[in-house]
Amino acid sequence: MAQIDAGEILPNDHVQQMAAEGRVTQMHRGHQYADEGDTFEIDGTEFEVTDVTHRTLGDMTDEDAQCEGSEDLDAYKERMKKVHGSFEWDDDSEVVRHRFAPIEE
Numbered sequence: 001m002a003q004i005d006a007g008e009i010l011p012n013d014h015v016q017q018m019a020a021e022g023r024v025t026q027m028h029r030g031h032q033y034a035d036e037g038d039t040f041e042i043d044g045t046e047f048e049v050t051d052v053t054h055r056t057l058g059d060m061t062d063e064d065a066q067c068e069g070s071e072d073l074d075a076y077k078e079r080m081k082k083v084h085g086s087f088e089w090d091d092d093s094e095v096v097r098h099r100f101a102p103i104e105e
Helices: 013-020 062-067 073-084
Strands: 026-029 039-042 045-056 094-102
Touching: 013 039, 026 062, 062 073
Parallel strands: none
Antiparallel strands: 026 094, 039 045, 045 094
């Protein structure tokens, strides 16, 4: 269990703010950036990584996309293309889902 920088899981200030507001509760990344039990802070709120799961893009659902701030999976795919330029969706691409939640005191 370690204290990590929020930027390790959440790639930019906009996404970090969405997490602080409760609109983002997980993030898929191309690599594992945290372990279960790791913590990070956004605007004075402490979060804990509650689950780290290796998956493929093909495993993702509308629910996953909504947990990452998109309306549905199609909107998520479009966002990934905008953010990553030459990104092409491949159902077999391996990704890591990092789930997190605020720590209740």
